[in-house]
Amino acid sequence: MTPARLRWGTLLVTVGLLLLLRNMGVFNDDIWIALLVYSPLVLIAIGLEKIFTRTRVQIVSYLTSAFLLFGGLGIAFYSGSGGYQSSFFTESSHTTRYEPGLRTLQAEIALDGTNLTIRDSGDDLVYAEFDRFTRKAVITELFEGNTAKIALESKPLAFFGGALKMDIEEDLDWRVWFNEKTPLDLVLTGSESDMHLNLSTTPLKHLNLNTDDATIYLKIGELEPFVRIVVDGRDSRFKLRIPQSVGLRVRGSEYRSYLERLGLIGDDDTFQSDGYDSMKTQIEVDLDERLSSLSIDYF
Template identity: 25%
Template sequence: MKIQHLRNGVILVCIGLVFLFNNLGYVDWEVWETILSWWPIYLIALGIEIVFRNSKLKLVAIISPLTFAFFILGPAWWQWEGKEEDRLVQESRWSEEILPETNLLQADLDFHLGNLTIAQAADKKVNCRLEYEGTQPVWDFSQKEGSAKLAIQDRSHKTFGITFGSAGFSQADFRGWDRKEWQVELDGSTPLELKLSSQVSKNDLDLSKLRLKSLELCLQVAKANIRLGEKSDTIRVNLEQDLSKVNLWVPKESAIQLQKDVDLGGISYSHLNIVKADQVEAETGLTGHPVIHLTYQGALCKLNIRGY
């Protein structure tokens, strides 16, 4: 058997096993952050294979499939066995009051490696509880001329590597994820424009009680559950996904204008009011029910739209 055929087979088997473990719940999707981070080692392994596969030392080329197997299955196995060291997770809490004259809230969030929850605040405030390890998230909140702006940037980093002691190899830590929790509560009476970039994460966005005007969501290797409400007449939603899955819940009586540009992805919906562009103006006359302009694009992604 040619070494390149063996290597390709090993890669497919290993990737398939990790996806299987993801679907069965044994391994979290965050493990792909670690697997993809080893890309320089994959290039080195391929180089060794190319150099030696047609030489007298062609047995050295076996390093290539072994390397791929170790660095793809290794992080998944390490997470499954639960051999992670305890981490010191710190927490930042703060709250800002929305001024009475503020008529627009613009929120820009950058999040990765953890679980994010967005919901309505109990009062006219912005409340945040942000967990972090190492570097504290950077946040800024300002209000002027009737507009409030909130920006939060996640600065956490991956912590994985191989440790060598006086006796040689001592520990392998494949942690490329951070199980932190972010909880963000936004004022439900102020019109909201929300922009979220989320990577290697799980996102629970209950926007049903917020006056949402627009949502821009960029996901990479992530999951998201999004619930829209009826507090706005028109909602513009732009979903950009790569290796991600989104469950979108909308009011059953809402009208949805859908535009999609997806490679190797899928979309499912049933018993919903999907309208064409020339029908949107007529649908806006429906009282009490929003019109949702939904743009869906990405690769290797899945979108499920359900009514409630």
């Protein structure tokens, strides 16, 4: 058997296996994009085969066929595992049921360029929807006593290099709802994301935003007595809306003139509303001095 005959036979076997496993639901359609991106490896393998054919180390020519088989399957397992729900081309959702007795929800969302919308709270501990043509989330959950820890991390698309992002009529990528009763400690990370965060009906205790070059709209209610917000984001645009009945304290010397125009009183670094210490709900905000724009208003 010549190396060329073995190579073509191996390619047919590989494609047949991938089609079979895809139809069985083991892989999703992400494998075809990944294989297309890595198709130059086939040319490299054929080139090595031709170089070593009819030489003393002709065994290398035969080994390139094994490389094609196991390399193709390896790429498919890495990029397309998880079934149709995790495919780039499909819509999907996730639900974590509420468990009585929980006192704290610690959530972390790593967007990596994906857009996020939070518009309301709900009965479930966490409910999330993911649009098609977006990276799906790798979700991990851990329950320790009366604390739930949940992480949603944008699925790695190392084969795509982040180049695949399709514009459709619906601008939203991820939509998330948190429980309406469980106090929330939320961390958001990413870059170049649009975030519409209406947390006015969610008992938010702490929010850490680590997002560069992002557009952030944040609305907070008065369900918790003390709320702490940390904004760390170079060139991000941050808009905050809060109830008129809350006390506001802001740290950020770069925004002194703007904060004074809002009626906040303070020194070079910390500014607060009149009667802050006596308010039923107090909101404390730490601002990155590198923000592109800042807006604070009341409702």
